[in-house]
Amino acid sequence: MTRHFAIVPAAGSGSRMGAERPKQYLDLCGKPLLWHALATLTRVARIDAAFVVLSPEDEWWDSFDWTGLGPRLRVLRVGGATRAASVTNALQAVAAEVHPEDWVLVHDAARACLSVAQVDALIDALADDPVGGLLALPVADTLKRADVDGRVLMTVSREAMWQAQTPQMFRHGLLSRALAAAPGVTDEAGAVEALGLAPRLVAADATNFKVTYPQDLALAAQILHARSVQ
Template structure:
């Protein structure tokens, strides 16, 4: 039977946050941001292993206590210059013990509020899909495309549009092949799978699964975490 592994790319600097500390180590409710992502994934008993891919020169990881997940946690210091490279390097390093048909759930280190129900739903649905899938939410707001002067060029119909989230879940071998063939600036794994001519399954999530990108997002994430398990 295929196993489930979580891969968290954490080699970036989070430059849009504007701080000296890499974003994944910013404090959120008393612990680093990435600890919340690990905790959310670890609550799902079907996830066998938690794989964190760091930059080779990461100087922050060893400053924290990760013993809560030590039996399932594997740290790889082989991150690349961009997300796609980090994920691919992680998959290559996993190849020695991860079967080609095992499922890999790639999850952002900066998504601390992953609801257990959404994660369980992804595993339930995507595990029975020939391609795999990702968490996403239907776009609710009206979308505008801007011109170079930051004026509205056109209103984009939102029907059928979804906002991609993570985890994004695909077979190890398929995702490895897709990223080997993909452009280095690929921003999510589903895009690489799509370039193979495949159509990943969209599994509905909700807005609580936000990605912390700007300083104000930390305050919102803190509030969500306070009530996430109510």
Template sequence: MQNFAPRHFAIVPAAGTGTRMGASKPKQYLPLLGRPLIHHALSVLCAAPTIDKVFVVLSIGDAEWRSYDWSTLGPKLVPLYCGGPTRADSVLAGLRAIADQAIQSDWVLVHDAARPCLAPWHIDKLVRELAGDEVGGLLAVPVADTLKRADSHRHVLATVPRESLWQAQTPQMFRYVMLRRALESAHNVTDEASAIEAAGLRPRLIEGDATNLKVTFPLDLHLAEWILNNREGLNR
């Protein structure tokens, strides 16, 4: 009897421009330790034994990608020139593009192009803890800081209780068919878990750590560099 164990595909939406960085190029291509920022996460995904293929969803007119040598990352890496104006559009376009390669029960891990400090243990923990889950889930960290709700003038309106609040990270991992159906129906969602929630399902939170930061502002590049230089065991 054949074993039809589900495969694991990674999708990295990288069609954005990263306007908040104020840089001359999309932030996924900004230099970080001598490599494009996106290279660091891609190298970890491509090296992960549980990941079968890594699809990078680029904008249709992306000319920057071809100016770098990605061959060291091996045959798992596949660029897809079908990105859209939003993250959800790009992920959905990627899911449609791999429809002939994925089956309904395969897992899809979506990871931010701007999270260069992904580590092997993040992937291992996510895959291991969600293996038997019916819905899937995402890496996240409990909110530690006191939260304030502000008005339009940045005056405090209220202190928000932080109990049971988590900060979403990536990868976010769901079945191919479930994620595609959710994104086909969802509108104005900022991550895949939100689309799954809109479909009436409850993604599971898998505790990650603060080193898996998202580069949004210029200072974040320095923080990412420090993490990559000082964290043992990172495969990059």
């Protein structure tokens, strides 16, 4: 029986937030931003372990109490200069305990509003898939391509367009090969696509957004508060 493992790369600086500390450690509802994604992943019954990937020079992690997330949370201080490098290093670090056919779910540390239901839906949808896939959101807005002056160059059809989210779920062996062959990608699905394979898109919703700018923290707090009072 194949197992499921999560990898959360969290070695970045989050420079677009303009904050004094790395984005993953900014406060969100009294916890570090990163805590919320890890809390969700460690609550998913079918995930055997969740590996958070930190920079070797990370000085913030030990400032917080993570013990409430339980024994399935594991720390890997092997983060690289890019997301792809961090994930590649993590895949190598866990290779002795994760079988090539085991599933790996890579999730953005800044997608704090991920729910257990969304993860379960992804796992269910890809259980027998030969490639793997990712959570994604069908594009609803009209898309415009800009020129160098910031003016509309053309309107791009939104038909069959999806916005990639995470987790992105692939087997350990396949993902390792894909990232080795295409280390410059911005997400795992892109590396798998570069092998000539077609990852499956699993519909999610807009709550699973990536906190990128300061105003995003307020929206994430509203979503998490609304869930807590339901």
